[in-house]
Amino acid sequence: SWGYSKENGPDRWHESYPSARGNNQSPIAILTKNVHSDPILLPWFTGYDPGASKTIKNTGKTCRIAFDDTYDRAVLRAGPLDGIYRLRQIHIHWGSTDDKGSEHVVDLTRHAGEIHLVHWNSKYSNYNDAVRKRDGVAVVALFMKIGKTPKPELKRILEEIDAIKTKGKEVPFSNFDPSILFPQNRAYFTYFGSFTTPPCEECVTWIILKEPIIVSSDQMLKFRSLSSNTAEQPFCPLVDNWRPLQPLNNRMVRTQCE
Numbered sequence: 001s002w003g004y005s006k007e008n009g010p011d012r013w014h015e016s017y018p019s020a021r022g023n024n025q026s027p028i029a030i031l032t033k034n035v036h037s038d039p040i041l042l043p044w045f046t047g048y049d050p051g052a053s054k055t056i057k058n059t060g061k062t063c064r065i066a067f068d069d070t071y072d073r074a075v076l077r078a079g080p081l082d083g084i085y086r087l088r089q090i091h092i093h094w095g096s097t098d099d100k101g102s103e104h105v106v107d108l109t110r111h112a113g114e115i116h117l118v119h120w121n122s123k124y125s126n127y128n129d130a131v132r133k134r135d136g137v138a139v140v141a142l143f144m145k146i147g148k149t150p151k152p153e154l155k156r157i158l159e160e161i162d163a164i165k166t167k168g169k170e171v172p173f174s175n176f177d178p179s180i181l182f183p184q185n186r187a188y189f190t191y192f193g194s195f196t197t198p199p200c201e202e203c204v205t206w207i208i209l210k211e212p213i214i215v216s217s218d219q220m221l222k223f224r225s226l227s228s229n230t231a232e233q234p235f236c237p238l239v240d241n242w243r244p245l246q247p248l249n250n251r252m253v254r255t256q257c258e
């Protein structure tokens, strides 16, 4: 199946997932000098019930926290969006070293990692239906920047890493409110794109926060201690699970007015 190695990596995804060669693919490079200030863009809001968090899993390609999305329990609204979007899962992309790992790049800066909070438009009956619509999915992206004073809010996720060392391992992860991860400044970039992994569907309104959260080098080592293989296979460090930059083509990146 698909992955990030030579044989099954991003350059070959299109062989099984034709969307990967679309005109609205993600991630992209964001050049702030070309970003369009749009007066109609509103602040975005979340209302996350901590009781909605369910489990944390090593999928072999990332570390993913699943949420109960059977009703409007953990939701995202406003910003560039119309309607209510339900939080379905959170996952993370990171590098093999601190100088890479994020998927989006801002003014040539690639960060050590990128956290994605994946939501789907609750006007559709379920996630599978939503992923086939242009307004089906909204992903809030948070950059992870290496610094001295790491954000304590990542601790809860890091504490579970030892329990999900190998692919397929999943443990309960309850009472987690993802909004504790958000930086104080809610300013964002937004553009229309896709999932950054197969099936690469072009169904995502991206909301990329300008302010990164600070993580320590040691905290990144924890994510890199995960294996992309099962417990029965040889240990293989789960690292560099990020897709290379895709062409912007004729898309506009927008931001709120100052």
Ligand SMILES: Nc1nnc(SCC(=O)Nc2ccc(S(N)(=O)=O)cc2)s1
Pocket: 116, 118, 127, 128, 131, 139, 194, 195, 196, 197, 198, 199
């Ligand atoms: N019919 C379908 N059900 N589920 C899918 S795709 C499952 C899924 O959530 N994929 C996914 C892949 C990448 C991203 S990302 N990295 O946030 O763009 C988010 C989400 S297609």
Ligand SMILES: [Zn+2]
Pocket: 091, 092, 093, 116, 196
């Ligand atoms: Zn992602």
